[in-house]
Amino acid sequence: xxxxxxxxxxxxxxxxxxxxxxxxxxxxxxxxxxxxxxxxxxxxxxxxxxxxxxxxxxxxxxxxxxxxxxxxxxxxxxxxxxxxxxxxxxxxxxxxxxxxxxxxxxxxxxxxxxxxxxxxxxxxxxxxxxxxxxxxxxxxxxxxxxxxxxxxxxxxxxxxxxxxxxxxxxxxxxxxxxxxxxxxxxxxxxxxxxxxxxxxxxxxxxxxxxxxxxxxxxxxxxxxxxxxxxxxxxxxxxxxxxxxxxxxxxxxxxxxxxxxxxxxxxxxxxxxxxxxxxxxxxxxxxxxxxxxxxxxxxxxxxxxxxxxxxxxxxxxxxxxxxxxxxxxxxxxxxxxxxxxxxxxxxxxxxxxxxxxxxxxxxxxxxxxxxxxxxxxxxxxxxxxxxxxxxxxxxxxxxxxxxxxxxxxxxxxxxxxxxxxxxxxxxxxxxxxxxxxxxxxxxxxxxxxxxxxxxxxxxxxxxxxxxxxxxxxxxxxxxxxxxxxxxxxxxxxxxxxxxxxxxxxxxxxxxxxxxxxxxxxxxxxxxxxxxxxxxxxxxxxxxxxxxxxxxxxxxxxxxxxxxxxxxxxxxxxxxxxxxxxxxxxxxxxxxxxxxxxxxxxxxxxxxxxxxxxxxxxxxxxxxxxxxxxxxxxxxxxxxxxxxxxxxxxxxxxxxxxxxxxxxxxxxxxxxxxxxxxxxxxxxxxxxxx
Numbered sequence: 298x299x300x301x302x303x304x305x306x307x308x309x310x311x312x313x314x315x316x317x318x319x320x321x322x323x324x325x326x327x328x329x330x331x332x333x334x335x336x337x338x339x340x341x342x343x344x345x346x347x348x349x350x351x352x353x354x355x356x357x358x359x360x361x362x363x364x365x366x367x368x369x370x371x372x373x374x375x376x377x378x379x380x381x382x383x384x385x386x387x388x389x390x391x392x393x394x395x396x397x398x399x400x401x402x403x404x405x406x407x408x409x410x411x412x413x414x415x416x417x418x419x420x421x422x423x424x425x426x427x428x429x430x431x432x433x434x435x436x437x438x439x440x441x442x443x444x445x446x447x448x449x450x451x452x453x454x455x456x457x458x459x460x461x462x463x464x465x466x467x468x469x470x471x472x473x474x475x476x477x478x479x480x481x482x483x484x485x486x487x488x489x490x491x492x493x494x495x496x497x498x499x500x501x502x503x504x505x506x507x508x509x510x511x512x513x514x515x516x517x518x519x520x521x522x523x524x525x526x527x528x529x530x531x532x533x534x535x536x537x538x539x540x541x542x543x544x545x546x547x548x549x550x551x552x553x554x555x556x557x558x559x560x561x562x563x564x565x566x567x568x569x570x571x572x573x574x575x576x577x578x579x580x581x582x583x584x585x586x587x588x589x590x591x592x593x594x595x596x597x598x599x600x601x602x603x604x605x606x607x608x609x610x611x612x613x614x615x616x617x618x619x620x621x622x623x624x625x626x627x628x629x630x631x632x633x634x635x636x637x638x639x640x641x642x643x644x645x646x647x648x649x650x651x652x653x654x655x656x657x658x659x660x661x662x663x664x665x666x667x668x669x670x671x672x673x674x675x676x677x678x679x680x681x682x683x684x685x686x687x688x689x690x691x692x693x694x695x696x697x698x699x700x701x702x703x704x705x706x707x708x709x710x711x712x713x714x715x716x717x718x719x720x721x722x723x724x725x726x727x728x729x730x731x732x733x734x735x736x737x738x739x740x741x742x743x744x745x746x747x748x749x750x751x752x753x754x755x756x757x758x759x760x761x762x763x764x765x766x767x768x769x770x771x772x773x774x775x776x777x778x779x780x781x782x783x784x785x786x787x788x789x790x791x792x793x794x795x796x797x798x799x800x801x802x803x804x805x806x807x808x809x810x811x812x813x814x815x816x817x818x819x820x821x822x823x824x825x826x827x828x829x830x831x832x833x834x835x836x837x838x839x840x841x842x843x844x845x846x847x848x849x850x851x852x853x854x855x856x857x858x859x860x861x862x863x864x865x866x867x868x869x870x871x872x873x874x875x876x877x878x879x880x881x882x883x884x885x886x887x888x889x890x891x892x893x894x895x896x897x898x899x900x901x902x903x904x905x906x907x908x909x910x911x912x913x914x915x916x917x918x919x920x921x922x923x924x925x926x927x928x929x930x931x932x933x934x935x936x937x938x939x940x941x942x943x944x945x946x947x948x949x950x951x952x953x954x955x956x957x958x959x960x961x962x963x964x965x966x967x968x969x970x971x972x973x974x975x976x977x978x979x980x981x982x983x984x985x
Contacts, residue, residue, distance in 0.1 A: 392417070396413075399413040399416070401437070405439035410443040410447060411447055422453070423453050424456070427452040427454070430444070430448075431445060431448070431464055431467065432467070445461070448460060461480070461489060461495065462492075462494045462495055465495060465502070468480065469505065472505055473506075474506045490522065496515065496519050496522075503515055504536060504540065512533065512534060512537030513537055513538060513543075516537070526554075528561075531551070531553075536568045536571070539568070539571065544575070544576035547569070548569070551565070563589070563597045566585055566600055570582045570585050570604050574607035579608065583604070583616070598630070609639075612646055614642050614643055614645075639651075649677060649678070649683050656674060665699070668707075671690060674690050675690055675712065676711050678711070678715060679714040682719065684719065687715050694708065705737070709735075709743060710742045712728045713743050713746040713747055714742075714746040716750060717753065719753075720750060720754040722756060722759075739766065741772050744763055744766055744778070748764065748778070748785065749785065752784065752785030757793040760797060764804075774805070779805050783801065783847035784847050786798065787850035798813060798816065808844075810828055812848075812851070815851060816855060825860050826867055829848065830871070832844070834871060842873055845864065846895070846896045848864055849893065850894060850896070852864065854895070858902065861895065862902065865896070865899050874892070882919060884921040885918070886923040887900065889901070889925065889938060890926060892938070897941075897942070898945065901924070908922075908970065909974050912974055912975070917967070918970060922966075923956075923962055925961060926942050926961050926962075927939065927961045943955065943963075946963065952966075952970060952972075
């Protein structure tokens, strides 16, 4: 008899039972009964219980004396059906949960699994019950496969493929590819035909844990089984082709899905955006994002995060900002992955202000920031001179209780680089001391930054001391360290230059020979040029231009213009400097952006000589002449190249003036240039 306990009531409330139904919302009338209240129940049986027999004791009160009370509910009412379903559903859930728990506790052997299921299901279970138990007891894939066999033999199964699909999903979640292949073979032996769900599950399992081409191989089996891929399957396989490195095939499948008029969804769009991004086709990634919105597919959080990551990799921070604003306007709530994408995009592009806004937002929302993100921020701060911001980030790292946020060697390297760029010797030395206390040893990057810091501050003896630390730590000087020594040498007074040259010679004997020939006024220009050509042709590509820039700075500082011009000629022949000069019918231009001050002055000197030679030959100059220096800060100088050139051109009394509508450009007319060149000798254009 189904019943639910209700509030206790006095027996007197049942006196009218035989005559009319009693409402479920009755209230007890007697709260002062001395007897303990008895339990009352609601009954949904077909008829109400009869009155109890009269008491045998004539003196006893003839009222109801039963200890159990019941309320009758009309079995034809909706409430009765709801109560019955709830009771039955609760019992079924408990039985299935117990069966799943017993199965999960079994050894992965046939006998224990069979015994547990037989005890749980005295009668044949339904297909749905079998699916629920298999899906719930997914802790051990081997047990799930054995349970599947038992259910196939003992359950009332109408479609075996449903149970196979459940177990395939279990194997996929546990990343068991060999068991998946074995179960597939068993399913075919059992005569069970796979459906779309089977294929999409197996393909996604292959993508997750099999070789890159496995998912594609299974996708190509679908026509043999009479299955046509749906959008979910297309999404999985497109991603699989992308992981296998076959972006062309992935995009061909995407076009095929669209031609078959499959409904686009955020999942497949996110997948295609990721494929484009991985292959470096960032325009394609953005086009898919815009296309999905044009056809009415609303981007979700995953799509936004995927396209933000793609645009960050493409170094398009302005697009990242636009997409993020759109995301906020569409009320899509950002998560940690969103902020990580924003942070990576802004730090790569050196958008300092935007990066710090995102960083502080993550702090306010107490999001996890690991040491990798911290180091990206510090590297950006070191490059753009954000000293206060870097110190704030460094303090946050040290105060964090999370071990994943503690400073590592890269953190200390960024802080030393930050202080070295500003010549802050006490700050750099304090970081070096703190690093040693934390148990880290300086690496080549830190010693390179420290040497640059000492050189910028004019501490030549400390430069020599930091060089000595390389030997103590058994670190071999690399190309970048040698380039750093060249930079220091270019700014070192002549009386102390020998100390730095000795460090260069001990780091790289061939480079030391070049510097000695440069500094020696008695050495011929030709011998210097040949030695420089040898070192530059053998150097790695990333250090060739820095070597040239530093050597020409040293030439200018030592008043060796002839050797500087010879070095520039060698660099142009080796294609180290490209597109330095451009010519059109209306304008000849000199492009100096990216050159050091010495290299730029040397290039200007050679260009002026070329212009003078052109006039001497009788050839006409174009209407306009221009010098492009760029407008940013020069990494080889505390000042921007534009400000240096503005002062230098005034010293020369040259007719070049800053263009009001083109920042970083100095322009003049052919008439003014001709008049000035004719009044000057080419040897007087650049003074030592």
